[in-house]
Amino acid sequence: MKALINIDYTYDFVADDGKLTAGKPAQALEQKIVEVTKEFTDNGDFVVFAIDGHDATDQYHPEMKLFPPHNLIGTPGRALYGSLNDFYQANKDKGNAYWIDKRHYSAFSGTDLDIRLRERNITELTLVGVCTDICVLHTAVDAYNLGYKINVPENCVASFNQIGHDWALSHFKGSLGANVFEA
Ligand code: ZN
Numbered sequence: 001m002k003a004l005i006n007i008d009y010t011y012d013f014v015a016d017d018g019k020l021t022a023g024k025p026a027q028a029l030e031q032k033i034v035e036v037t038k039e040f041t042d043n044g045d046f047v048v049f050a051i052d053g054h055d056a057t058d059q060y061h062p063e064m065k066l067f068p069p070h071n072l073i074g075t076p077g078r079a080l081y082g083s084l085n086d087f088y089q090a091n092k093d094k095g096n097a098y099w100i101d102k103r104h105y106s107a108f109s110g111t112d113l114d115i116r117l118r119e120r121n122i123t124e125l126t127l128v129g130v131c132t133d134i135c136v137l138h139t140a141v142d143a144y145n146l147g148y149k150i151n152v153p154e155n156c157v158a159s160f161n162q163i164g165h166d167w168a169l170s171h172f173k174g175s176l177g178a179n180v181f182e183a
Contacts (some may be wrong), residue, residue, distance in 0.1 A: 001122040003046040005107055007129030007136050009033055009084055010051060012070045012077035014130065019077050020070035022130045025158035025165075030082050033128050033156050036183050037084065041091055046120055049088065050100045050107030050139065051078065061103070073101070105138035114146055124149040128156035133164030137171070144176040153183030 012018040014026040040047050052071035054061065071078045080088050091097060100111050107113050117125075125148045127136050136157050143150050152172050159165040172178035 001045075001120055002040075002124040002126065003048060003117060003120070003122045004037060004040040004126045004128065005113075005139060006033070006037060006047065006049045006080075006084070007107060007127060007139060008050070008052050008071070008131070009081050009129045010071055010077065011079050011081050012075075013052075014081040018070075020067055022158050022160040025160070025162075026081075026130050029128075029130075029156055029158055030084065032153070032183055034083050034087050036126070036128055036153060036156055037087060040126070041087075041094070041096060044096060046098065046117070046122060047096055048098045048100060048107065048113065048116075049080065050102050050111070050113065050135075051080075052135070053078065053101035053103065105135045106142045107135075107139040108142040108146070109138070117148070123147075124151065126151040126153065128153060130157065131159040131161070131164070132157040133159050133161060133168040137168045140172055140176055140178065144178075150176055150178035152178050152180045154180055155182055 012020055053073045054071050056069045056072055079085050103110050125143050140150055154169055169180055173180045
């Protein structure tokens, strides 16, 4: 069984005026991410939305020192971006979408994602979203360590850092044994 993990494709990470935006390279993914999400949904596969959720008053969070406040819980910046949000709103109650508030880069860190996947006998994950070299990377490394087979459609991931993006794609392929392909 397989699942799609949609990572941080939110207003703050994608829109021109998002709080921590990857900008144009991220905006360019919109149609393809929706297409892949629709494909998994139509197939009845498990579709996870693993979305950063921060609290501006959380002085203990390590990201406080690293990045400006972003994806704050309860703010519009945390909504999925563009037509992915439209798709999510229209399909979230159909039974196979699962929203995770994550606190760290990895969708596995401090969440019940691994348990939810194992309950469904899922062994293969497709990762889409942003940023290739941060949240997608950390999720991929955890998935690898937990024994999942990993797929990364390269036209469904992006970063504000092109060198980091390219490096991460080669790391997925060369060190995590991931299938990196054009969706
Ligand atoms: Zn964050």
